[in-house]
Amino acid sequence: MSNSPSTLFDKVWDSHVVRKIQDGPDVFFIDRHFIHEVTSPVAFLGLETRGLKVMFPEKTFATADHNTPTINQHLPVEDPLSAKQLKALETNSAKYGISHWGLGNPKNGIVHVVGPENGITLPGMTIVCGDSHTSTHGAFGAIAFGIGTSEVEMVLSSQCIMQPKPKKMRINVNGTLNKGVTPKDVILYIISKLSAAGATGYFVEYAGEVFENMSMEGRMTVCNMSIEMGARGGMIAPDETTFNYIKGREKAPKGEAWERDLAYWKTLKTDEGASFDIEYSYDASDIEPMITFGTNPGMGIGISQHIPVSAETGSGKSSYEKSLNYMGFHEDDAMLGKKVDYVFIGSCTNGRIEDFRAFASIIKGRKKADNVTAWIVPGSHIVEQQIKEEGILDILTEAGFQLRQPGCSACLAMNDDKIPAGKYAVSTSNRNFEGRQGPGARTMLASPLVAAAAAVTGVVTDPRELL
Amino acid sequence: MAYDKFTILTSSAVPMPIENVDTDQIIPARFLKATERKGFGDNLFRDWRYNSDNTPKQDFILNNPIYSGKILVAGKNFGSGSSREHAAWAIYDYGFRCVVSSFFADIFKGNALNIGILPVQVSPEFLDRIFSAIEADPHTELEINLPQQSITILATGESASFDINGYKKDNMTNGYDDIDYLQAMKEEIQAFASKSLY
Numbered sequence: 080m081s082n083s084p085s086t087l088f089d090k091v092w093d094s095h096v097v098r099k100i101q102d103g104p105d106v107f108f109i110d111r112h113f114i115h116e117v118t119s120p121v122a123f124l125g126l127e128t129r130g131l132k133v134m135f136p137e138k139t140f141a142t143a144d145h146n147t148p149t150i151n152q153h154l155p156v157e158d159p160l161s162a163k164q165l166k167a168l169e170t171n172s173a174k175y176g177i178s179h180w181g182l183g184n185p186k187n188g189i190v191h192v193v194g195p196e197n198g199i200t201l202p203g204m205t206i207v208c209g210d211s212h213t214s215t216h217g218a219f220g221a222i223a224f225g226i227g228t229s230e231v232e233m234v235l236s237s238q239c240i241m242q243p244k245p246k247k248m249r250i251n252v253n254g255t256l257n258k259g260v261t262p263k264d265v266i267l268y269i270i271s272k273l274s275a276a277g278a279t280g281y282f283v284e285y286a287g288e289v290f291e292n293m294s295m296e297g298r299m300t301v302c303n304m305s306i307e308m309g310a311r312g313g314m315i316a317p318d319e320t321t322f323n324y325i326k327g328r329e330k331a332p333k334g335e336a337w338e339r340d341l342a343y344w345k346t347l348k349t350d351e352g353a354s355f356d357i358e359y360s361y362d363a364s365d366i367e368p369m370i371t372f373g374t375n376p377g378m379g380i381g382i383s384q385h386i387p388v389s390a391e392t393g394s395g396k397s398s399y400e401k402s403l404n405y406m407g408f409h410e411d412d413a414m415l416g417k418k419v420d421y422v423f424i425g426s427c428t429n430g431r432i433e434d435f436r437a438f439a440s441i442i443k444g445r446k447k448a449d450n451v452t453a454w455i456v457p458g459s460h461i462v463e464q465q466i467k468e469e470g471i472l473d474i475l476t477e478a479g480f481q482l483r484q485p486g487c488s489a490c491l492a493m494n495d496d497k498i499p500a501g502k503y504a505v506s507t508s509n510r511n512f513e514g515r516q517g518p519g520a521r522t523m524l525a526s527p528l529v530a531a532a533a534a535v536t537g538v539v540t541d542p543r544e545l546l
Numbered sequence: 547m548a549y550d551k552f553t554i555l556t557s558s559a560v561p562m563p564i565e566n567v568d569t570d571q572i573i574p575a576r577f578l579k580a581t582e583r584k585g586f587g588d589n590l591f592r593d594w595r596y597n598s599d600n601t602p603k604q605d606f607i608l609n610n611p612i613y614s615g616k617i618l619v620a621g622k623n624f625g626s627g628s629s630r631e632h633a634a635w636a637i638y639d640y641g642f643r644c645v646v647s648s649f650f651a652d653i654f655k656g657n658a659l660n661i662g663i664l665p666v667q668v669s670p671e672f673l674d675r676i677f678s679a680i681e682a683d684p685h686t687e688l689e690i691n692l693p694q695q696s697i698t699i700l701a702t703g704e705s706a707s708f709d710i711n712g713y714k715k716d717n718m719t720n721g722y723d724d725i726d727y728l729q730a731m732k733e734e735i736q737a738f739a740s741k742s743l744y
Contacts, residue, residue, distance in 0.1 A: 097738045098731065103713025106731065110744040118630065120581035129725070134732075135739065146579065160579035167581045204744055211629040211653060227631035227657035229723070237728035237735055243711065245652075275566055276623040279652055309626065311652055343743065375566050375626070398565040398621065491575040491628075500598070512570040512627060514593045 084350035087316050088247055088282050091222045091347065095205045097239060104241040110204040112139040112234045113190045114177070116146050116168040117493070118209030122232035123171040131236040136176040138238060140199055141168055143181050144189045145210075146493050149456050149483035152182055161494065175235075188459020188485040191215040191427035195299065196461050198328025202317040202344040207234060212427045212509065214305040217314035218298035219321055220347045222282070224312040245311050246356040248281040249349075252289040254363035259543040261437065262297035263429060263507065263526035265289060266304045267369035267379045269361065275377035279309030281356070284349060289363050290315050295324040296433040303428045304509050307376035316348040368542055370414050371511045371524040373402040378511070382529065382541050386412045405513050406521050407501075414539050417523075421504035422453040422534040423516070424527055425483075426490040429507035430458025432465045434527040439471045441531035441545050447479035448537030454496055455480055456488040478535070492517045505533040549662025551721040555644055555690040556700070558615035561680045562607055567620055568627035569654060573636045575628075586632055587639030608640075612684045619646045619676050619688075625654025634658045644690050646697065648673045659714050660723065666690060666697055672706045675699065692719055 085093075098106040114122075119141070126133070133139065146161040156162040165182060172179035180186040186193060191212055194200045202220040207213060211225035230240045250269060270277075283305050290298060298315050305313030322341060325331045332340045367381040380387070388410040389399040403409060408417075424430075424438050435457070447453060455475060457463040463485055466472050472482055489496040490508035492515065498504045500519025507530050511522040525533075528542035535545070577589040595606050602609040618637065624647040625633065634657040637645065643663060648670040650658075658665045668676070679686045679699045689698045692715060698705040710718075717723060728735070 097735055100713050103711050106728070106735075108735070108738055108742065110742065117578050121583050121631075124582060125725075131725075131729070134735070138744075145575075158579075163581055164579055201744065209629060209631075211627065225629035225653055227629055227634070227653065227660060229631060229657065229660035229725075233724055233728055236725060237732065238739060239728055239735055241713075241724045241727070275626060276649060276651070279623070279649070306627075306653075309623070309651060340743070375568070395565050395621070397563070401564070491570075493575045493578065510568075510570070510627060512568045514574055515570050518574070518593050518598065 084353040086247055086349045086353045086355065087220060087284055087314060087347055088222065091203055091205065092244060104243045106239050107242040108205065108239055109207050109234050110138065111199060111206040113194055113206070113208035113213070114139060114141045114168070114231065115190050115208070115210065116143050116164040118228050119171065119231055120164060120167045121228050122235060123167070125232040126236060133175040133177065133235045134238050139177045139235065140194070141172045141177050141179040142187060142190050142193055143168055145487045145491065147182050147486040148494050149486050149488045149496055152484045156182070185460050188461065189427045189430060189487055191303065192430055192458030192462065195219065195295070196328070196459060198325055198331030201325065201331070201340065202321060203347050207240065211306045212303050214310070214312040215299050215303040215427055217302035217305065217312050218295060220314055220317035220344070222312060222314065225306065245282040246280055248278055248283045248310070249355045249358045250283055250285050251287040251358070251360040252285070252363055253287040253360070254289070256289060256363045256366065259368050259528055259546055260366050261526040261528060262293055262300040264366055264369045266301045267371065267376070267524065268366045270304065270308045270376050271369070271379040272361070273308045273359070273377070275307060275375040276309045277377070278305070281310050283310045283313035285313055285315050286349070291318065294433060295320060296431045299431070300428055304376065307509060317344050368526060368529050370529060370539060372406065372408055372414060374405055374511055374513050376509065376511060376524060378402065379524065380414065382414055382539065384414065386410055386414070415541060417539040418503055419451060419505050419533040419538055420502040421498050422451055422530050423456070423489045423504055423506040423508060424530050425454070425456030425458065425488055426508040427458065427487070428509045429527050430456065430462065432462050434507065435462070435466050435471050436469070437527040438531045439474045441528060441542060442478045442480070442535060443474045445478055445535040448535055450537045451534050453480050453534050454483060454489055456483045457485050459485050489516050491515060492520070498522070505530050505539065549721060550643070552643065552662060552664055552692055552718045554692065555616060556687055557617050558685050559617035559619045559646070559676070559680060559688050560607055560613045560615055561677055562618060562620045563677050565621035566623045566626055569625055569630050569633035570627055572625070572633035573630065578630060578632050583635055585639070586636035587641070590636040590640045616641060616643045617646060617688055617690065618642045618644070619673070619680070622647060622649040622670065624650050626651040629653045631657045631661070634661050634663055638663055646673070646676065659718070662718065662721070664690065664692060664718060666708045668697060668706050668708060675704055
C-alpha cells in the first residue's frame with residue numbers, strides 16, 4: 080500500500096485488479112454477482128455453447144423481479160414468455176448451484192432491495208448485475224455497477240470482467256435540507272444540474288453533511304440514480320449508519336468475522352488531500368421538491384418552477400422540442416396543477432419502507448383522488464411485511480388505495496403494469512424515457528411525497544402544503 | 547459468442563440526428579422476454595418505427611428506402627439508460643456493424659465492443675459534417691478503418707481519427723472476445739480469489 084492519499088474509490092478498485100493489461104482494461108475481480116430472469120438466460124446459453132462451468136456459484140445470487148406480476152403471484156404466470164424466462168432462471172440456478180429467490184419465496188423482491196436487506200451487500204465489495212441500477216449498492220461504500228449479458232457470462236465463468244478504470248468525480252452537498260425535500264429530490268437536483276450525460280466516464284463519490292446525515296435507504300436512492308447522469312456508479316463512505324444497518328442481517332458477518340470486517344470497513348474513506356478529476360459542490364438549502372417535465376432524468380426542475388425555454392438548456396432545439404411534444408407540455412408551463420392520471424410508488428429507487436412511510440404521512444386522513452389510478456408496489460416481501468406490521472396498509476386502505484405484490488412493475492412495464500398511451504404518471508421510479516412505463520406513457524419522476532400529494536389531489540401538487 | 551472480424555468497413559449510412567437515444571428506444575422492455583439471442587433486429591427502434599397497429603411510421607428514418615447501410619450515425623449521448631445488451635444485439639441483428647456519434651454512454655459502448663459493433667466517437671463538428679454529407683447525397687459512403695483508427699467521408703475526403711484501446715482493437719480485428727482471454731488466466735484468478743476477503 081502506498082502512503083499517498085487516495086480516494087475511497089481507488090482503495091476498493093485497486094484491491095480488486097487481478098491483472099492490468101497494457102493499453103487495455105483491468106481484469107477486475109467481482110465479489111458479488113446478482114442475476115435476474117431477463118439479462119441472464121443468454122449468458123447461461125453461452126456457458127453451454129462453450130462448455131464452461133460457473134467458477135464460484137456461492138458468489139452469485141438470483142432473484143426474479145423484472146418480469147413478475149404484482150397481483151396473484153400464487154397463480155401460474157400467464158404470459159408464456161415471462162413464464163419461460165422465470166423457469167430458465169430457476170433451472171439455471173439449480174443446475175449450477177446458485178442461490179435462487181424465485182416468485183413466492185419469502186425473500187423475493189427487486190434485486191437491489193433484497194441484496195442490502197439480507198446483508199449480502201457489504202462495504203468494500205465489488206458488485207455487478209445485468210442491470211444499470213446496480214449502482215444502488217454503492218450506498219454501502221461498495222463499487223457497484225451494471226453490466227451487459229456478455230459480462231454476466233464472464234462473471235459466471237471467471238468471476239472477473241474486463242473494465243477500464245473510470246475517472247473520479249466528487250459531489251458535495253452541504254447544509255440542511257428544507258422541509259419536504261427527500262433524498263430523491265437531492266439526486267434529481269444533481270442530475271438536473273449535470274444533465275443526463277454529465278457524469279459519463281466517471282465514478283462518483285457523494286460527500287458532505289447531507290449524505291452523512293442521510294439514512295441508508297436514502298443513500299441507496301441517491302446512488303441508485305447515479306447512472307441517470309451517465310456515471311457508471313456512485314458511492315458513499317461507510318460510517319456508523321452503515322454498520323448499524325448491516326449488523327444482524329441474515330448474511331452479514333457475525334462474531335469474529337464481524338470484528339475483522341468492521342476494522343477493514345473503517346479504513347474505507349477518502350483520505351485528506353486525495354484528488355478527483357472533477358468536483359462539484361451544492362448547497363442543500365437551494366433544493367426544493369423536484370419533478371421532471373421531459374423524457375430524460377436530467378430534465379427536472381423544482382416543483383414550483385416553470386418549464387425552461389430551450390435556449391436555457393444544453394439540449395439541441397429539435398431534441399428538446401421532440402421531448403416536450405411527447406409529453407404534451409410547452410415551454411414556460413407551470414408544473415403545479417398539471418393533471419395526473421396514474422401514480423406509481425415502488426422500484427429499486429423508492430420501494431423501501433421509508434418510502435412507504437413518507438407516502439403514508441401525506442395519505443393519512445385523506446382520500447385518493449377519483450381521477451387517479453395508483454399502483455403501490457413494495458420492493459420486496461420483507462418491505463411488504465413491514466408495511467402491514469407498521470399499520471401503513473391500514474392507512475392506505477382507508478384512503479382507498481390497494482397494495483400490490485413486489486417486483487419492478489411499472490418502472491419498466493415488462494409485466495402488465497403499463498401506463499396507457501397519452502396518460503400522465505407521477506412515478507417514484509428512475510426513468511422518464513419515451514415509452515418507459517408503457518408505449519406512449521408520459522412519466523413525471525418525483526419523490527414519494529410528491530407522488531402522495533398527486534395521488535390525493537389528482538394534480539401535480541407541492542407536498543409542503545400537505546405536510 | 548464469436549462475431550465477424552472487423553477491419554475496414556465501407557458503407558452508406560443511416561442518419562439519426564437525435565440526442566440522448568436511450569436503450570429503451572433502441573429496444574423497448576416488452577421485447578426483452580426472449581431466452582435466446584434471436585430476432586431482436588425486428589424490434590429495433592420498435593416504437594419509433596411502427597404505429598400501435600404495427601404499420602410502419604412513414605417519417606421514421608429506417609422506413610425510408612433512400613437510406614441504408616451498415617453504419618448508424620446518431621446524435622450525442624447514444625445508448626444511455628438501461629444496461630440491456632439486447633440493444634446492441636438489435637442493432638447488430640438489423641445489420642449495423644458500426645455506430646458513429648459524438649458521445650456514447652459507457653455501458654452501451656462496452657456492450658457494443660463485446661459483440662462486435664464498433665462505436666466510433668467523433669467531434670460534434672465532424673458529426674455535423676457527416677450529417678450534411680448524407681443530406682447532400684443519401685448514398686454517400688463512409689470508410690471506417692479500424693487498423694488506422696480513421697473515419698473518412700469518401701465523397702469529400704474529409705477524415706477524422708477515433709480512439710479505441712489496443713486490447714479491444716486486437717479483439718475486434720481478430721474476432722476474439724474477453725471470455726477467451728479470461729479462460730486463459732483461470733489459475734491467476736483462482737489464486738487471487740483465495741486471498742479475497744469476501
